[in-house]
Amino acid sequence: MTTDAGIDLVVYSPVRSEAATARVKTVERAMPAGGTGKLTIGWNFPHGCPAQILAAVSLDEDKVWLFTIGVAQDLGQQHSSSGTWRLYWYTDEAVGAQARGQSETSDYLLEARADSLFLTVQ
Secondary structure, three states, rough: OOOOOOOOEEEEEEEEEEEEEEEEEEEEEOOOOOHOOOOOEEEEEOOOOOEEEEEEEEEEEEEEEEEEEHHHHHHOOOOOOOEEEEEEEEEEEEHHOOOEHHHHHOOOHHHHHHHHHHHHOO
């Protein structure tokens, strides 16, 4: 896109004969929670995101997760009064039951979600 309207990609599905808009958020690597805690991977996106899909990218893991914006908001653990959601999870599965671990997000990986988002007729 030529301007920053909150949409980074438009994906056309020939099966559905329709387009979907996507916001792409990228992180280079996992970071310690709170600066000193267990490693987390996460992305910020605006409350009023106009895209239909959030594509969350981890460069060091070479992975992409696809969420509808509604699901990303439901899974977002933090949202601020300044207008942003924070979607994140721990990369270490030993963090305990009260925190989301990366294994819980495997259903949202690109290879698991692309068909249902773009290739299945609704």
